[in-house]
Amino acid sequence: MEYYGFIHFSVNTYTDMSWGLGSEDPKIFNPDKLDCMQWARICKEAGMKGVILTAKHHSGFCLWPSVYTEYSVKNCPWKNGKGDIVREMSDACKAYGLKLGIYLSPWDRNHPDYGKPAYITYFRNQLRELLTNYGEIFEIWFDGANGGSGYYGGANETRKIDAKTYYDWPNTYKLVRELQPNIVIWNDGGDRADLRWVGTEAGYVGETNWSLLNKTGDVPEDMLRHGVENGDAWVPGEVNTSIRPEWFYHPKEDTKVKTLPQLMNTYYQSIGRNATLLLNFPIMPNGLINDKDEQAALGFAKAVKEAFAVNLAKGAAAEASATRAGSKIYSAANVLDDNKETYWSTDDNVNTASLTIDFKKPVSFNRFLVQEYIALGQRVKNFTIEAFVQGKWMLIDTQTTIGYKRILRFPTVQSNKLRFTITGAKASPLISNIEVYNAPQILTPPIITRAQSGKVIITPADPESEIFYTLDGSTPSVQSAKYTTPVMTGSGKTEVKAIAYNQLTKKSSAITAEKFDIAKQSWTFPSIADSNVYNMLDGQESTAWHQPGNVTMPADIVIDLGKTENLNGFRYLPDQNWWANGIISHYEFFVSMNSNDWQLVDSGEFSNIKNNPLWQTKTFKTVPARFIRLRALRNTQNDDAAGYAEVDVLTE
Numbered sequence: 001m002e003y004y005g006f007i008h009f010s011v012n013t014y015t016d017m018s019w020g021l022g023s024e025d026p027k028i029f030n031p032d033k034l035d036c037m038q039w040a041r042i043c044k045e046a047g048m049k050g051v052i053l054t055a056k057h058h059s060g061f062c063l064w065p066s067v068y069t070e071y072s073v074k075n076c077p078w079k080n081g082k083g084d085i086v087r088e089m090s091d092a093c094k095a096y097g098l099k100l101g102i103y104l105s106p107w108d109r110n111h112p113d114y115g116k117p118a119y120i121t122y123f124r125n126q127l128r129e130l131l132t133n134y135g136e137i138f139e140i141w142f143d144g145a146n147g148g149s150g151y152y153g154g155a156n157e158t159r160k161i162d163a164k165t166y167y168d169w170p171n172t173y174k175l176v177r178e179l180q181p182n183i184v185i186w187n188d189g190g191d192r193a194d195l196r197w198v199g200t201e202a203g204y205v206g207e208t209n210w211s212l213l214n215k216t217g218d219v220p221e222d223m224l225r226h227g228v229e230n231g232d233a234w235v236p237g238e239v240n241t242s243i244r245p246e247w248f249y250h251p252k253e254d255t256k257v258k259t260l261p262q263l264m265n266t267y268y269q270s271i272g273r274n275a276t277l278l279l280n281f282p283i284m285p286n287g288l289i290n291d292k293d294e295q296a297a298l299g300f301a302k303a304v305k306e307a308f309a310v311n312l313a314k315g316a317a318a319e320a321s322a323t324r325a326g327s328k329i330y331s332a333a334n335v336l337d338d339n340k341e342t343y344w345s346t347d348d349n350v351n352t353a354s355l356t357i358d359f360k361k362p363v364s365f366n367r368f369l370v371q372e373y374i375a376l377g378q379r380v381k382n383f384t385i386e387a388f389v390q391g392k393w394m395l396i397d398t399q400t401t402i403g404y405k406r407i408l409r410f411p412t413v414q415s416n417k418l419r420f421t422i423t424g425a426k427a428s429p430l431i432s433n434i435e436v437y438n439a440p441q442i443l444t445p446p447i448i449t450r451a452q453s454g455k456v457i458i459t460p461a462d463p464e465s466e467i468f469y470t471l472d473g474s475t476p477s478v479q480s481a482k483y484t485t486p487v488m489t490g491s492g493k494t495e496v497k498a499i500a501y502n503q504l505t506k507k508s509s510a511i512t513a514e515k516f517d518i519a520k521q522s523w524t525f526p527s528i529a530d531s532n533v534y535n536m537l538d539g540q541e542s543t544a545w546h547q548p549g550n551v552t553m554p555a556d557i558v559i560d561l562g563k564t565e566n567l568n569g570f571r572y573l574p575d576q577n578w579w580a581n582g583i584i585s586h587y588e589f590f591v592s593m594n595s596n597d598w599q600l601v602d603s604g605e606f607s608n609i610k611n612n613p614l615w616q617t618k619t620f621k622t623v624p625a626r627f628i629r630l631r632a633l634r635n636t637q638n639d640d641a642a643g644y645a646e647v648d649v650l651t652e
């Protein structure tokens, strides 16, 4: 299916939180403009083949009137408790020719029996409702996230379960397959299912990507990203990511909708790397998808269409160094015949071979698309592509796996011939399709940061472009100030907007907008001597500081702001390194005027920080403070590490 949509909507949409706590009053759920036809229309126009709806997220609140709980749309003001969002979604999917998928969170922060055997009966009853009453369901999503604490019918406690045994997955899967024989089961927490998580929510899978895993045994993170070359089960990767940083709607992210270059990167790093792409739309409190998200998704679809509009390999000639003996059925021409059921193959045990595409005239190209005939397995381990330039073969790229689909991007080359060489395979390769394109260039918006000194630094992603910016909130254009060196912005709050612009093509990028709170010129760490600690104030998300090895939790950092500020919040960004430890999950935040008497102003959890290690913003009632103390109570690994890419405050 390649590409399908995700919809996140629950009671926490109304509390601006990443995860519901399970104690939210259903009365807050009132999407007065709810329109599943809008959701389905956008998914369809965006080129998606289906939609997966969060029928129940971790809050436990059900978007359908389950007979097994009162914690559902039955008890909300929307449609006087007579509504059913799963039904409306199912009808909308039918109307738009989309498949419907269901996300049912195993972790339920509302249910009193969560953690006990009785909850499993409840969970299966709900599965039965969802998988019998709403027509064909193409995928079921069993999210493995579990933060432990919850409302649990008023108990308000932390409950630990063993994700491997508690849900008795083998019998749960049996039920699912009985009710929906063609369903695909996604599960990152329990027994191996049909699709795997790729280990990140950032929108990419490894370049090497086998669709195989082992049926049993643990799956460490690098296996999630790359699969297992000699695995014994077919468990392809599904890249799930949101069109905004978070999964649920937060108004503050209206300026953070992914830009076209970001979405195109996601495309090439998911669908272009043998995975499917599951792109999320958060629903607003009124029940609609935000206009900006719609524009982004449709712009993305248009750009994909443009990139793959003209297949330059059409009408070219294909010739192979080796073909399966005595049979025309496996000829090289099959890679260009538009028929995915036919393929080029070599003799058994001939696992290396090359295929040359002769365009018969010089053509410019920058994309190469190749597909294996995966009905007979994923075989290719290594390959190269070359272009024939000035009488010589010039190497364009050396790569590893292909699978269902692989797309390579490279700087435009002009040539009349392209050579594709398989340098390693598990068995005779079976190549069903090759396409070649010259995709238009897309300008990437600049990156804006603010250093501790208050200087704003704007970095172009593409060195040939110029940058224009504004500091007053207005929309930047070529008439705005041109950026040449870092701009001193003083110590107050600043809003910076910038575009990249290419003189040759006269095209500008999308706008980058960043709001910065007070500058940190006078901030110091009175009790930390290590100068690297300033990495967390430098505005650079790629640099971090970690507590020394001998720290034990709780671990504190204390910052002297240099003068009294009226604080009403703080922000924390964990170490952005893929392998980083010390991602704080539970915190306390204190303020002081003299660094002796401390007042606790906020405490809680950074929900979902493990899977999505983004900026965490917490707000509280305004309080004057000269010193702040961020206390790490726990991290996502439950050990004694605490790391910080950035720490920031919000002022009134």
Ligand code: FUL
Pocket (backbone or CB within 6 Å): 018, 019, 143, 144, 145, 240, 247, 608, 611
């Ligand atoms: C995660 C959840 O915790 C997030 O809230 C979201 O639903 C994402 C798709 O999966 O594990």
